[in-house]
Amino acid sequence: MLAFLPSKLYTPVRPLTTAKTKTATPLGPGRLTIPERAIAAMHLPFSVGCLVFALVGGAPGSFLIFYLGTHSLTEAWSKTASTSFNTSLSSVPNVPTSLAVVASILITFSLFLDLYLVRYLRRKILAVEPKLSALAADGEAAYARGFRVMGGMAGTAFFALVFFLLYFPPRAQAAPDPVSLLGMAVLTAIATLVYGTAFWVYLSGLWGVYRFGRERLILRPFYEDRLLGLRPLGNVVTNFALIFSVAITVTLNGEFVVGAAVSIAINLGIVALGVAMLFLPLRGIHSIMVGVKHEEQTRLSLKGKEFPSEAMYGESEGEPSLSRIQGLLEIQRFQLLKIEASNISEWPFEPGSVERLVAILLAIFGVLLGRLVELIH
Numbered sequence: 001m002l003a004f005l006p007s008k009l010y011t012p013v014r015p016l017t018t019a020k021t022k023t024a025t026p027l028g029p030g031r032l033t034i035p036e037r038a039i040a041a042m043h044l045p046f047s048v049g050c051l052v053f054a055l056v057g058g059a060p061g062s063f064l065i066f067y068l069g070t071h072s073l074t075e076a077w078s079k080t081a082s083t084s085f086n087t088s089l090s091s092v093p094n095v096p097t098s099l100a101v102v103a104s105i106l107i108t109f110s111l112f113l114d115l116y117l118v119r120y121l122r123r124k125i126l127a128v129e130p131k132l133s134a135l136a137a138d139g140e141a142a143y144a145r146g147f148r149v150m151g152g153m154a155g156t157a158f159f160a161l162v163f164f165l166l167y168f169p170p171r172a173q174a175a176p177d178p179v180s181l182l183g184m185a186v187l188t189a190i191a192t193l194v195y196g197t198a199f200w201v202y203l204s205g206l207w208g209v210y211r212f213g214r215e216r217l218i219l220r221p222f223y224e225d226r227l228l229g230l231r232p233l234g235n236v237v238t239n240f241a242l243i244f245s246v247a248i249t250v251t252l253n254g255e256f257v258v259g260a261a262v263s264i265a266i267n268l269g270i271v272a273l274g275v276a277m278l279f280l281p282l283r284g285i286h287s288i289m290v291g292v293k294h295e296e297q298t299r300l301s302l303k304g305k306e307f308p309s310e311a312m313y314g315e316s317e318g319e320p321s322l323s324r325i326q327g328l329l330e331i332q333r334f335q336l337l338k339i340e341a342s343n344i345s346e347w348p349f350e351p352g353s354v355e356r357l358v359a360i361l362l363a364i365f366g367v368l369l370g371r372l373v374e375l376i377h
Contacts, residue, residue, distance in 0.1 A: 027151030028144060029125040029205070033197045034156055035115055050115045057191035058108030059084055065183030070176065079180070080104065083171045110251040111191060114198040117243050121201050124239055125150065125208065131232040137216035146212030150204045160196030164188055166266070195251070202244055203277070209236055210281040217288070222296060222344045223337060230285055234349030241278045241357045248274060249364055261375040264368050271365045275358060285348055293344040300338050 032040065039049030055061060062083055067076035081100030084107055129143055136142035149155070168188045175181035213233065220229030227234070252267045279286075347354070 027148040029122045029147055029150045029208075031151035033118055033122070033201065034153065035194060035197055036119060046119060047116065050112045053115055053190065053194060054108050054112035057111050057187055057194060059104035060108065061187045061190075062184070065187060066175075066180050069178075069180030069183065075176075079174045079176075082174045083184070106250065107191075110247075111194050113250050114247050115194050117247055118198050118201050121205055121240065121243060122150070125205055125236065128232050128236060132212060132236075135217050135229060135232065136212070137218055142212060142215040146215065147205070147208035149207055149211075150201065152204070155200040155204055156193070156197045158196070159199045160189075160193045163192035163195050163199075167192060198247065202240060205240055206237065206277050206281040209233055210284065213282065213284040213288075219288075219292065222292065223340050226340070226343050227345050227348050228289060228292060230289070230348035233282065233285060234347065237278060237281060238349050238353050238357060241274065241361070244274045244277075245357065245360045245364065252364075252368065261372060264372045264375070268365060268368050268372065271361060271368065275361045275365070278354065278357060278361075279347075282347060286346060289344065289346050289348065293341070293346060296341040296344065297338075300334070300341055303334070 035049075035053060036046070039046055039053075042049060042052075044052065059080055063076050063080040066079040067073065070076055070079070081097065081104070084100050084103040125147055129140070132146075133139045133143045138145075168185065171184045171188055172181060175184045218229070222228060225231070248267070248271060252264075252271075345351075
């Protein structure tokens, strides 16, 4: 490679913060979540276990509970229709039968999808472990430090409790007897456990990306990779954002259909968080990439001032000398290198992929906002 190519930038860079050395722990994406452990304990195929959770925590389970409490199919369906979506902090509205059927299907399917995607996200992090470990000076130890939080149960319990406090009060209003009230408490706990697990796995995975980005990373030369070898981190975030957009669309469609204004308002905040989380975990990586790009462009600009005299070196008439030909070739290579340096990406993903994801999330946000404005007016 050319003599003016840098070398110092492609040794492990200094960490943004000093990382403490810890021994490996059983925590991390390899640890099963609470619902996954329950499915494993039942000795069921995972997809079948997801279906069981969805049927029990969704509309079929609600219908059974209300029937056991009222002994009336008509009243049981009426109560199921009024709790066929995740309303929060508001009275349960009267829902037409056609909308109730759609909302019942959506809430049941959302439980299946969210739980199924939990394992997908965990396995996605596990699958990229070799690539991420190769990016860090500390290898597997850096990966373990970054993503160990995914194995924690406290986060799942916290979000499950928050969702339970939001969703149970209006459901309790629809329970006319102790049997229905107790049953709705149990079913709501199951549903919110699924939602809390999915939300925690999503957030903790992105937090792991943020923590990993603060490790001592090994950057590839920009003339080999315009993303400096950091593409795996960008792929994790964009994959998580894609899954989030799919899951949130299915989960929130019930509120959209029946017109639960308070829930739609809360979900707008969740979607906005999804857009922000596409970039927040990568702020440290962004700073590193911007710094590399600026330093390389500055260094090459200074190097370019040396070339005019080198290019004119040799005889000016007749056949060009060998030294002048070499100088011209050096200038040509230098110009190509400057172009490559100017193309260094400032984020670890291709612009087209993230633009599509942002467009999807903003579209969801816009539709929900429009529906909320319609309901308010």
